[in-house]
Amino acid sequence: MTNALRVSPRELARLISGLERGDAEAQQRIFALYRQPPRAHMIGVTGAPGCGKSTLIAALTRVWRRQGSTVAILSVDPSSPFTGGAILGDRIRMGELSQDPGVFIRSMASRGAQGGVAQAAADAAIALDAAGFERIVIETVGAGQSDISIVHLADTVVVVEAPGLGDDIQAIKAGMLEIADVLVVNKADRPEAEAAFSTLAAALELGEAVTGHHGPAGVAGRISMPPAHHRSADGWRVPLLKVSALRAEGVEAVAQAIALHQRWQAAHPERAQERAAQALREHLQSMLLRAALDRIGEQQFNAWALRCAARELHPAEAAAQLLASVVKEGDCA
Amino acid sequence: MAEKLGQLSQTTRLRILIAKPGLDGHDRGAKVIARALRDAGMEVIYTGLRQTPEMIAEAALQEDVDAVGLSILSGAHNTLLPRVVQALRERGLGDIPVFAGGIIPEEDIPGLKAAGITAVFGPGASLEEIVRFIYEYTPRRAHRSA
Numbered sequence: 001m002t003n004a005l006r007v008s009p010r011e012l013a014r015l016i017s018g019l020e021r022g023d024a025e026a027q028q029r030i031f032a033l034y035r036q037p038p039r040a041h042m043i044g045v046t047g048a049p050g051c052g053k054s055t056l057i058a059a060l061t062r063v064w065r066r067q068g069s070t071v072a073i074l075s076v077d078p079s080s081p082f083t084g085g086a087i088l089g090d091r092i093r094m095g096e097l098s099q100d101p102g103v104f105i106r107s108m109a110s111r112g113a114q115g116g117v118a119q120a121a122a123d124a125a126i127a128l129d130a131a132g133f134e135r136i137v138i139e140t141v142g143a144g145q146s147d148i149s150i151v152h153l154a155d156t157v158v159v160v161e162a163p164g165l166g167d168d169i170q171a172i173k174a175g176m177l178e179i180a181d182v183l184v185v186n187k188a189d190r191p192e193a194e195a196a197f198s199t200l201a202a203a204l205e206l207g208e209a210v211t212g213h214h215g216p217a218g219v220a221g222r223i224s225m226p227p228a229h230h231r232s233a234d235g236w237r238v239p240l241l242k243v244s245a246l247r248a249e250g251v252e253a254v255a256q257a258i259a260l261h262q263r264w265q266a267a268h269p270e271r272a273q274e275r276a277a278q279a280l281r282e283h284l285q286s287m288l289l290r291a292a293l294d295r296i297g298e299q300q301f302n303a304w305a306l307r308c309a310a311r312e313l314h315p316a317e318a319a320a321q322l323l324a325s326v327v328k329e330g331d332c333a
Numbered sequence: 334m335a336e337k338l339g340q341l342s343q344t345t346r347l348r349i350l351i352a353k354p355g356l357d358g359h360d361r362g363a364k365v366i367a368r369a370l371r372d373a374g375m376e377v378i379y380t381g382l383r384q385t386p387e388m389i390a391e392a393a394l395q396e397d398v399d400a401v402g403l404s405i406l407s408g409a410h411n412t413l414l415p416r417v418v419q420a421l422r423e424r425g426l427g428d429i430p431v432f433a434g435g436i437i438p439e440e441d442i443p444g445l446k447a448a449g450i451t452a453v454f455g456p457g458a459s460l461e462e463i464v465r466f467i468y469e470y471t472p473r474r475a476h477r478s479a
């Protein structure tokens with residue numbers, strides 16, 4: 001591993017903590033690293049809680065490790081809105097990967113703030129890239145704006161669906177389908193997976209439900225081209241795959257689809273550029289909002305909201321005045 | 334929006350690793366503790382069953398935790414718990430407080446403390462006691478350099 005950052009795993013872990021709490025020194029290091037072109041392939045994995053993201057990431061990581069790539073995993077879970085605490089249980093699925101020096105796993109709580117975790121995760125990914133990890137996987141539940149903006153920062157987005165989560169196709173509801181580069185129906189070992197797969201295939205207007213999963217016997221060694229649908233937005237054909245992450249069946253096909261997407265992006269740099277710019281527009285937007293809110297301060301903000309509620313002034317006037325106060329004090333000019 | 338803004342200012346959180354070393358097969362106790370710590374506003378990294386001392390120490394390192402809690406019912410505490418402390422020390426993490434809970438007889442406690450376990454909580458220990466212990470033994474990280 002080329003380690004441009006020249007840090008030990010412990011220093012890396014502490015740097016990420018610094019980024020999580022918005023430590024200025026930690027951020028300065030990232031600003032400098034950001035000017036270097038990224039080397040790692042960044043993969044966002046998203047889907048409803050319990051669909052098997054962590055299990056799939058662990059299985060993918062085993063495939064990549066066999067291929068000789070190093071892997072860093074950032075798993076983001078929501079904080080409790082009441083106490084701010086969190087239980088981060090993604091490592092449960094990652095078992096022995098904990099001990100592999102070519103793998104670094106970090107759990108992050110969303111800490112509820114406006115896009116805060118999105119920035120911390122994006123910055124942690126930069127640190128992990130500079131530390132030499134070749135694949136960086138970011139796991140999120142894909143609910144809420146900051147979550148979605150994390151996913152957008154990835155080079156390749158894998159959206160995971162699974163049967164038996166109570167709701168049929170949650171990913172579609174959350175609008176995640178549009179941003180998927182690779183679509184996965186997990187838990188293919190369960191009979192209900194067939195229905196989830198067909199629904200998704202229909203939603204993608206595949207016409208016919210071709211399967212990338214060749215039954216419970218496993219698929220290693222006979223991977224065919226995955227079924228795919230054409231995405232007009234950028235021309236990439238989104239493959240739809242069935243896997244059993246738990247039994248490690250079909251996982252190599254997912255790894256292959258990710259690699260294909262990576263190669264496709266390399267062959268279409270202008271598309272990749274436009275995608276990055278789009279993601280950054282969103283990221284920048286949320287950072288602007290955060291910076292403004294930070295400067296206004298909680299008390300002040302709440303006071304203005306109360307004044308609007310008391311009909312002392314219209315919210316548009318309040319917003320204009322707040323913005324003016326922020327810009328005046330600010331160091332923008 | 335107002336609550337979100339409130340949470341924004343709270344950027345430092347205690348991070349606690351809860352792990353189960355050894356081979357015992359259920360983790361109810363560990364989960365109860367994990368939930369209590371979450372409810373006290375901490376971030377709990379829960380690693381699940383059958384963790385080796387090396388897995389626990391690596392997780393503590395990568396997750397940059399403030400304390401490690403070990404739940405053990407198998408009776409193997411006298412061998413396993415000191416090995417966790419040892420694995421932490423090998424990684425330069427000897428300063429992280431380690432607490433243990435589960436079924437640990439009174440007479441084993443002095444030996445475990447001598448081996449570097451900071452505190453042992455018996456089955457009768459209250460969750461408040463454990464939360465208080467963590468606050469007492471983890472210096473706030475806000476003042477620590479990255």
Ligand SMILES: Nc1nc2c(ncn2[C@@H]2O[C@H](COP(=O)(O)OP(=O)(O)O)[C@@H](O)[C@H]2O)c(=O)[nH]1
Nearest residue numbers: 049050051052053054055093186187244245246
């Ligand atoms: N039957 C089956 N269960 C799975 C599969 N993948 C994951 N699971 C189970 O689904 C649950 C949630 O998995 P997890 O990876 O933690 O989901 P996440 O919340 O999306 O990260 C766990 O009990 C897993 O063992 C699969 O392929 N088949």
Ligand SMILES: [Mg+2]
Nearest residue numbers: 053054090139
């Ligand atoms: Mg998970």
